[in-house]
Amino acid sequence: MKYGFSHRVRYLKSSAVREILKVVNNGNVISFAGGLPDEALFPVNAVSEAFQKAIQFDRKALQYGETEGVYKLREQLANRMRQQKQIIRQPEDILITSGSQQAIDLFARIMINPGDVVLTENPTYLAALQVFSSYETNIVAVESDQDGMLENDLEDKIKRLKPKCIYVVPTYSNPGGKVWSLERRKALLQLAHKYHVVILEDDPYGDIQFEQGDTPPPLASMDQNKYVLYTSTFSKTVVPAIRIGWIVGPHQIIRLMTQAKQAADLHTNSISQYALVHLMQDFDLDQHIQVIRDTYYERMLVMKGLLDEVNIEGMSYIVPKGGMFMWVNMPETINTTDLLQIAVEHGVAFVPGAPFYVSNPKENTMRLNFTNATPDLIEEGMNRFVTVMEKAKVQSVENAY
Amino acid sequence: MKYGFSHRVRYLKSSAVREILKVVNNGNVISFAGGLPDEALFPVNAVSEAFQKAIQFDRKALQYGETEGVYKLREQLANRMRQQKQIIRQPEDILITSGSQQAIDLFARIMINPGDVVLTENPTYLAALQVFSSYETNIVAVESDQDGMLENDLEDKIKRLKPKCIYVVPTYSNPGGKVWSLERRKALLQLAHKYHVVILEDDPYGDIQFEQGDTPPPLASMDQNKYVLYTSTFSKTVVPAIRIGWIVGPHQIIRLMTQAKQAADLHTNSISQYALVHLMQDFDLDQHIQVIRDTYYERMLVMKGLLDEVNIEGMSYIVPKGGMFMWVNMPETINTTDLLQIAVEHGVAFVPGAPFYVSNPKENTMRLNFTNATPDLIEEGMNRFVTVMEKAKVQSVENAY
Numbered sequence: 001m002k003y004g005f006s007h008r009v010r011y012l013k014s015s016a017v018r019e020i021l022k023v024v025n026n027g028n029v030i031s032f033a034g035g036l037p038d039e040a041l042f043p044v045n046a047v048s049e050a051f052q053k054a055i056q057f058d059r060k061a062l063q064y065g066e067t068e069g070v071y072k073l074r075e076q077l078a079n080r081m082r083q084q085k086q087i088i089r090q091p092e093d094i095l096i097t098s099g100s101q102q103a104i105d106l107f108a109r110i111m112i113n114p115g116d117v118v119l120t121e122n123p124t125y126l127a128a129l130q131v132f133s134s135y136e137t138n139i140v141a142v143e144s145d146q147d148g149m150l151e152n153d154l155e156d157k158i159k160r161l162k163p164k165c166i167y168v169v170p171t172y173s174n175p176g177g178k179v180w181s182l183e184r185r186k187a188l189l190q191l192a193h194k195y196h197v198v199i200l201e202d203d204p205y206g207d208i209q210f211e212q213g214d215t216p217p218p219l220a221s222m223d224q225n226k227y228v229l230y231t232s233t234f235s236k237t238v239v240p241a242i243r244i245g246w247i248v249g250p251h252q253i254i255r256l257m258t259q260a261k262q263a264a265d266l267h268t269n270s271i272s273q274y275a276l277v278h279l280m281q282d283f284d285l286d287q288h289i290q291v292i293r294d295t296y297y298e299r300m301l302v303m304k305g306l307l308d309e310v311n312i313e314g315m316s317y318i319v320p321k322g323g324m325f326m327w328v329n330m331p332e333t334i335n336t337t338d339l340l341q342i343a344v345e346h347g348v349a350f351v352p353g354a355p356f357y358v359s360n361p362k363e364n365t366m367r368l369n370f371t372n373a374t375p376d377l378i379e380e381g382m383n384r385f386v387t388v389m390e391k392a393k394v395q396s397v398e399n400a401y
Numbered sequence: 402m403k404y405g406f407s408h409r410v411r412y413l414k415s416s417a418v419r420e421i422l423k424v425v426n427n428g429n430v431i432s433f434a435g436g437l438p439d440e441a442l443f444p445v446n447a448v449s450e451a452f453q454k455a456i457q458f459d460r461k462a463l464q465y466g467e468t469e470g471v472y473k474l475r476e477q478l479a480n481r482m483r484q485q486k487q488i489i490r491q492p493e494d495i496l497i498t499s500g501s502q503q504a505i506d507l508f509a510r511i512m513i514n515p516g517d518v519v520l521t522e523n524p525t526y527l528a529a530l531q532v533f534s535s536y537e538t539n540i541v542a543v544e545s546d547q548d549g550m551l552e553n554d555l556e557d558k559i560k561r562l563k564p565k566c567i568y569v570v571p572t573y574s575n576p577g578g579k580v581w582s583l584e585r586r587k588a589l590l591q592l593a594h595k596y597h598v599v600i601l602e603d604d605p606y607g608d609i610q611f612e613q614g615d616t617p618p619p620l621a622s623m624d625q626n627k628y629v630l631y632t633s634t635f636s637k638t639v640v641p642a643i644r645i646g647w648i649v650g651p652h653q654i655i656r657l658m659t660q661a662k663q664a665a666d667l668h669t670n671s672i673s674q675y676a677l678v679h680l681m682q683d684f685d686l687d688q689h690i691q692v693i694r695d696t697y698y699e700r701m702l703v704m705k706g707l708l709d710e711v712n713i714e715g716m717s718y719i720v721p722k723g724g725m726f727m728w729v730n731m732p733e734t735i736n737t738t739d740l741l742q743i744a745v746e747h748g749v750a751f752v753p754g755a756p757f758y759v760s761n762p763k764e765n766t767m768r769l770n771f772t773n774a775t776p777d778l779i780e781e782g783m784n785r786f787v788t789v790m791e792k793a794k795v796q797s798v799e800n801a802y
Contacts, residue, residue: 001597001627001628001651002597003512003599003651003653003654004512004565005511005512005657006510006511006512006513006514006517006536007514008510008511008514008661009511009657009660009661012511012657012660012661012664034465035465036464036465037464039460039461039463039464040460042460042463044456044457044460044463047456047463048452048453048456048457051449051452051453051456051672052449052452052453055445055448055449055452056445056449059440059441059443059445060440061642062440062443062445062448062640062641062642062643063437063438063440063640063641063642064435064436064437064636064641064642065642097666098499098666098669098670099666099667101664101665101666101667102665102666105664105665105666109407109409109535110406110407110409110410110413111404111405111406111407112407113407113408113409116407127663127664127667130663130664131664131665134510134661134664135407164405196402196403198404226402227402235465239463239464239672240463240464240465241462241463241464241465241466241670241671241672242463242670242672243666243667243668243669243670243671250402250404252404253404256406256410256413259410259413260409260410260413260535262528262531263413263502263506263528263531263532263535264502264503264506264532264665265498265499265500265502265503265506265644265666266500266502266528266644267644268499268644269499269642269643269644269670269673270642270644271452271640271642271643271673272670272672272673
């Protein structure tokens with residue numbers, strides 16, 4: 001039978017990253033694809049105890065709950081954001097979501113009419129592009145460099161296109177691993193205030209900072225809770241499977257998102273919410289995050305060292321100051337989507353950069369994840385990668401004739 | 402600041418049921434509002450053990466998972482549906498969702514363009530109406546009686562309005578507590594086949610059957626997996642807070658819903674999914690469901706007995722054969738929304754029937770839930786209700802002068 005689907009389905013594409021993950025999970029491939037935290041770092045016993053307490057503590061925790069989320073958890077988040085990010089907000093301005101992915105989706109749902117413009121970086125977080133596309137958004141990339149969006153192009157596009165929103169991942173971005181400078185953050189905020197544009201600040205990686213003191217504060221900490229919606233998650237610092245994220249911002253927007261969530265899935269898993277309440281009370285989350293930072297920093301340095309040794313002419317990359325990814329520019333003759341085929345045959349995987357672009361994709365880019373493999377495996381994987389590169393160079397020379 | 406929201410927000414309303422719940426939870430009100438299962442019946446220890454196993458068993462259970470859901474759980478669900486509902490489907494045709502509410506939302510997302518028609522019963526499940534409204538659906542009620550939709554009106558509306566889908570809760574419906582007859586089920590399926598219309602069969606209450614043998618099989622069991630999408634949940638049989646539902650149907654539709662879910666929230670909480678895998682292996686869920694059935698049946702009979710004693714002229718109700726609700730028609734002079742105000746002042750709550758209607762709301766209807774109070778509390782609540790009714794009668798007589 002031929003079913004009559006909505007126009008929306010034209011914009012639904014399965015994420016390249018997740019399709020690759022499916023293949024890669026089955027074999028002996030060392031994967032620098034995906035964006036998985038390391039399972040060896042999961043605080044299994046603490047999570048286990050927290051769930052025990054949540055389940056045994058109060059039967060109300062097993063009952064239907066409020067769409068806004070468990071109040072105690074929102075209180076803890078408000079305190080944590082105040083102390084660690086200088087983001088001063090009330091629990092009432094927080095909505096608990098099924099991962100920060102759902103925060104992006106609910107935000108788009110209440111903001112976007114078909115054809116509305118959203119400004120983004122280029123490249124940017126693939127699954128945010130998927131969400132905005134599914135609402136038939138006109139996504140427009142703003143020119144940017146390593147420090148963030150370029151002010152002139154941003155102002156020009158705001159004036160010409162009247163965007164509904166500016167979506168940014170200003171701290172240890174996915175895929176670029178970049179950090180916006182303080183000046184660019186201020187410039188973005190000023191323009192948002194001047195032209196009354198809402199900013200969605202996506203900050204899943206902000207806690208994974210490699211060295212103290214050199215990261216500018218979040219946009220939300222410099223806003224009077226009028227223009228900036230800030231979203232983050234426990235996926236990278238506790239465990240992803242718990243699917244708990246949150247979004248905080250102007251009450252009117254949070255209120256509408258809450259109503260949208262009521263229709264979407266009533267409320268977020270409350271066993272997990274109560275478990276996090278206990279975890280944050282009983283477990284030294286900050287110390288745990290420090291272990292994650294140190295471990296990932298070491299792995300990034302191992303990968304960086306090996307990339308330096310490979311020494312491919314025309315290759316460049318940026319050393320990330322946090323997060324989970326290195327963004328690599330290969331020589332311009334190399335198409336990384338073609339390269340991935342050869343790579344997987346040789347037992348190593350990465351994500352081609354092209355799908356992360358809104359427009360003008362650079363086919364020679366790739367994203368390498370350094371958090372889900374031990375230093376030994378990173379070394380073995382990078383050795384395989386060198387073999388792949390040798391093959392690619394030969395093919396690229398052959399193609400040139 | 403004035404934010405520019407999407408047109409969609411016009412259709413977002415906070416559910417009356419949930420807003421009442423908020424007030425009611427704070428006081429000494431005996432609530433027949435809401436649709437809460439009884440916390441005293443929650444299998445706390447079994448749930449606790451299941452989560453322990455899920456968390457300790459395999460760290461992959463704490464990692465990002467596949468959007469489709471945990472395969473083992475889908476296998477168990479396929480077996481269970483085959484054995485208990487005669488629904489023969491493959492695990493690959495099942496999508497795990499964050500409660501069956503999300504199944505309705507994702508279905509609407511891939512099916513509905515603004516203005517598309519969906520046919521429903523009248524009254525029907527309030528939160529399904531909310532979902533369809535939020536996609537700017539033209540929801541049209543089909544005439545029905547206690548046995549289901551009337552065939553002539555259904556065929557007429559299918560021919561005239563070319564609906565995208567027919568949404569039904571054919572077994573122990575919310576709010577009506579009704580069961581469609583086998584004949585009406587067959588008639589609906591025949592018309593769906595004849596005119597190629599998809600049916601969304603919402604079955605959250607099917608397991609809560611009061612007496613053996615008198616409930617016709619689900620629509621999905623009589624379909625060749627071409628026209629019927631079937632959704633159900635663990636919210637009523639295990640615990641609501643776990644937020645696990647599922648939807649099964651034609652693979653092409655499930656595949657698109659999976660892609661929509663990827664954008665919406667990546668995947669459902671996998672700790673809860675693995676916990677259910679263990680629960681279904683280690684715990685006698687069927688015996689537990691039998692306890693739920695017996696308990697709720699007894700409570701329904703207590704409520705029914707007290708309603709009979711109240712003996713209000715012009716009041717009528719249907720004795721439900723399963724589920725969680727009694728649907729009461731009050732005398733036509735009584736507006737139940739006004740009555741609720743008085744009722745809450747007297748320490749008892751219910752849900753007015755009007756919001757459950759697509760069109761032509763009957764202002765004298767109400768829904769009573771009998772699952773969330775012990776027989777003693779039901780008795781006390783119904784006594785308070787009698788006082789309220791006495792007041793209402795006096796006022797209604799006064800108003801007549």
